[in-house]
Amino acid sequence: MSRERINFAYLNAGHFLDHLFVLIFATVAALRLSNEWGMTYAELIPYATPGFVAFGVCAIPAGWLADKWSREGMMTIFFIGAGICAIFTSMADTPLQIGAGLACVGVFAAIYHPVGIAMVVHGREKTGVPLAINGIFGNMGVAAAALITGFLIDATGWRTAYILPGALSIIIGVTYGLFVHAGRHERAAEAASGSSKAAAPMTIDKATLVRVFAIIFFSTAIGGVIFQSTTFALPKIFDERLSDFADTATTVGLYAFLVFSLAAFAQLAVGYLVDRYSVRLVFGIVAGLQAVLFAVMVNLSGYWALVVSLGFMLVVFGQIPINDVLLGRITRSEWRARAYAIRSIITFTVAASVVPMIAGIHAGWGFSVLFIVLAVSASLIFAAVLMLPSTAAVTGQAGAAK
DSSP: OOHHHHHHHHHHHHHHHHHHHHHHHHHHIIIIIHHHTTOOHHHHGGGGHHHHHHHHHTHHHHHHHHHHTOHHHHHHHHHHHHHHHHHHHTTOOSHHHHHHHHHHHHHHHTTHHHHHHHHHHTTOSOOHHHHHHHHHHHHHHHHHHHHHHHHHHHHTOTTHHHHHHHHHHHHHHHHHHHHHHHTHHHHHHHHHHTOOOOOOOOOOOHHHHHHHHHHHHHHHHHHHHHHHHHHHHHHHHHHHHSTTTOOSHHHHHHHHHHHHHHHHTHHHHHHHHHTTSOHHHHHHHHHHHHHHHHHHHTTOOTHHHHHHHHHHHHHHHHHHHHHHHHHHHHSOHHHHHHHHHHHHHHHHHHHHHHHHHHHHHHHHTOHHHHHHHHHHHHHHHHHHHTTOOOOHHHHSSOOOOO
16 A cells, blocks of 8 residues: 555544544533533533634644644644543543543644645645545544444443543554654655646636635635534434434434434535536535525424434535635645634634534524524525636636635
8 A cells, every 4th residue: 555545544544533532522411421410411511612612723823833844743743632632531520620621632633624634635636535535534533423422321431432532543643653754755755856746736816716715714614503513413413303212322322323424425425526517516506405404304303303314414514525625726735734724713613602502592492493593504605605706726627826
């Protein structure tokens, strides 16, 4: 296996672990700690907010360090640091302690998106499918968070759900560091010979560039509300709406895993489509379907709720590679980690505000109102997508702006 493929495998493992770490608490809070610590779901989940704030804010320095120092070095720090902090979180005995642990996880988890995604697209002309494959691993981390955590809650307790992934991440980080160290001479020779693969830059006029950036960052912000709401709340939604046939932490986690894992593969289809067809067309269809399915979900329960949940998660996950493809097309390689860092900080800063929003909506009105909010949000993204320019560098062939 080539070093490039091995490196891609490490990046995929990192994306899996990144989303796994961030969403373990969603299942732990919904299915165990609210009873164990005598708190309601709405009272407990705001303690996840510091972690999501760190997840967003720390993306900027992570991207800057990666561009100025070493992307590979930052990835090594991500694996080892997030693993240590996950194990630290398992030792919490109070809400404040678990909030501190989640904040620590968020600091290191913030490294992945600006650094890992920039490494995935580096040197590629068609980025849709590689981003989609990488995105599938991230979404499988979302899925595994529900399944593994639900199983471990019933089998050994919630603390193991942090300890096992933490130890695995540390081991992967050490082996990745050794892999990077072993390949330093090969990379130096490639750089000296100028043989690195890179897509030829394409000029985009400033007005179009500003317009596309505005649409990317607007849809990123609203998409962050949708992604965070669905991935964080789904275990609790299933706990309430599938109660006739999902009555244990393991079965709730299993259904969430099935929905997340099946939906993850939507990214592969979308990645294939955006490499071959207009991004505006693909993006518009995805956003429109989200709005419709969220509206349908408002009062559903039972098996139909499970079916529609799979439908909206397909298009929620399917949207993920689209903005990354657009951003990769219009930014130069030397600025790319910082550009992805800005996108990450928007996504996950918004995500941090979503957690208390979910708590407030659930306490006051229940999840029906949440789905109305999500339907409106998806409609706003659809409207923004209609304003994407038809420039070939943006909607068709890959390119980069000067």
